[in-house]
Amino acid sequence: MDTAGKPITCKAAVLWEFNKPLSFETIEVAPPKAGEVRIKVVANSTCHSDLHVIDGALWEKRMQCPLILGHEGAGIVESVGEGVTEVQAGDHVIPLWNPQCRECENCKSNKTNVCSKLRDTQNAGLMPDKTTRFTCNGKTVYHFMGCSTFSEYTVVSDLSICKINPEAPLDKVCVIGCGISTGYGAAINSAKVTEGSSCAVFGLGAVGLSAVMGCKAAGAKTIIAIDINPDKAEIAKKLGATDFMNPKDLGQIPIEGVILQQTGGRGIDFTFECIGNAATMKSAFYSCHNAWGVCTIVGVTPPTQELSIITLAIVAGRKLQGSVFGGYKGKDDVPKLVEQYMNKELNIDDFISQNIKLEEVNEAFDTMRQGKLARSVVKFE
Template sequence: MSSNTAAAAPIITCKAAVIWKENESPKVEEIQVEGPKSGEVRVRMLFASICHTDVLGCKGFPTPLFPRVLGHEGVGIVESIGEGVEQLKEGDIVIPTYLGECGECENCMSGNTNLCQTYPLQAFTGLMGDSTSRMSIQGQHLYHFLSCSTWSQYTVVDVNYLVKIDPKIPLPHASFLSCGFTTGFGAVWKEAKVHRGSTVAVLGLGAVGLGVIEGARVHGASRIIGIDINESKRAVGEGFGMTDFINPKSGSENKSISEMVKLLTGGCGVDYSFECTGVAQLVNEALETTKVGIGKMMMLGAATDKSVEFDFVTLLSCRTFKYAVFGGVKVQSDLPLVIHKCINKEIQNLDSLLTHQVALADINTAFQLLKEPQCVKSVPRQSVYCLLRWQPTYDDEDFVDGRWLKHNEYQFP
């Protein structure tokens, strides 16, 4: 019904996973979701993945705004549109994102970044563009998360942060392509620009790290070294094209990660290194794995640490460091291309990313599953299934100077 705009769309009562306080587990509650205002779209969520960033969100990342509805990976169908929305119509399959792309601002025109000036990263206010929320519970407003809040059966999103996708792709795959895997694949493709014959190291074989491995394979890397303390990641990484595996927990405890990488590469290190855990202790170590003078390190993992430390001697070696949000992928220009690469089987093995599906009502089960070594991605279906994907297995206390200390079971709320 094209007339179903903001004025006509009624408030919907639905289920959502609400985080009431910092460090608490999500609780499935009945909430109210308003109709979309001008320039907004209400989406009925179909699948919503759980990402490491959502785990951090339970701890107050990036700003401690509670109560909140988390979730920033997912796929859904347009239920109603607000006034002035012309890009989408009811029934379209869409991915909510935390980035926008106008295509006309200085940043968009530069070709050097995916951070649009007109539609910037929506991370810190927990509110819509008019500084209000579209979600509430018993009259109390709920904060949005990264402009998405996909852990709800319905969510309202600014149209500029929605991407229409080809429905030929399996929708669970589309869910985790909205952040983790695409972040890794995109960093290889858009940021590092890995070339044929190059060498790559990947620290942390969660969905982001596996996306890096797949991207490196697609772009012809000759050697792809995966690094993780979870031995079960070896087989998964090999399935995506990893050529070598380092488990810092085994072997020589006197060698750092960078020393082990250099042993595999004739002492020179790799062309490109990707830090996918968000562990501050590993950032300098990831840079140290790269070649002197020409090595490039990309940091992709989200972290609660407000700072990281670099060894000045490492910096003197003229290696390059860059952080990449969403792997440098532009949501309107590039994300549909990633979808088509999956449909056309250029990107493979996505089925192996999805290990569990649970109902939204069992989202805490999904959080518990994240602790399991075999879990890659869990997808709640909103109707909703949580899709669980591989998570990084490192924690800050595990390493000093890149050396393995002890194994801490990954802690979740």
């Protein structure tokens, strides 16, 4: 049946209230307007950013419920709105929570990958025209990060989508939509890890493990993987870590103290914080080489959390920087990452712990809270 130009009724996971489980509802998805694309979502993986929103730890004051989470998805274009030329019905695509308009000052610069075009409406859970395309039982439902892929169908701006190789398995490459690109690119693009260098990665979720993989790809000689879960050691070493540290095994000595002891007081060339915790960020920073170390912050904290460091630790030469989406420009670079996977140059399979149904996503987030799984992939039937 031709659905173009018509509302579609489908299943979605809806967050009605912060600190409550997702509810599985039948929703209505409106047709795309001008400059928009409606996607049949084939697969979507779970991410800590989704979990933080559920738990009320991120963005609660600027987000509105009900909303549909999900931003690590992949699917097939169902229909397009007026003026859309880059994709058409039937194309295989990955939605981009970090859009690329190619027109704003940021997009035209090689200094950043953060497009400024949709920021205000996207943060408010709205489409560019300040409305939404979702309703449930007659109530407006808001979008999340311009994607909302915990739904069988979603609508995104044509700035927030990229066309990919139709041969790529969508239930694998969906993870490129955030986790793998964010960590891998932090090492390759943001920090620019050098061959023969030393690296330390704090936090071994999917982002941290991807950073480990990126450090290896860049040719780092020493890669210290750090996590309080000893079960992460095996996968970290499989992806390239040379050493594993569990801060709980160090007694009263802080992790940065141990690292400085082991490096003769100098520190590590490149460190990465992939958790989103101010205390861990301080540890990552003070673990840096005291003259040229680069600390890259990848983890996202609650908006009011502050980071306090000693200014003299910077004057000597340490650098503190952030990284968004691994420094990748979505439309230009995500299709290339898909090709890297297809050419067996990028490991994705080891990041996927299980395939689940949409109705099992609350349980998947519970295991993520416990630190047991990297990514669970929802496969829509």
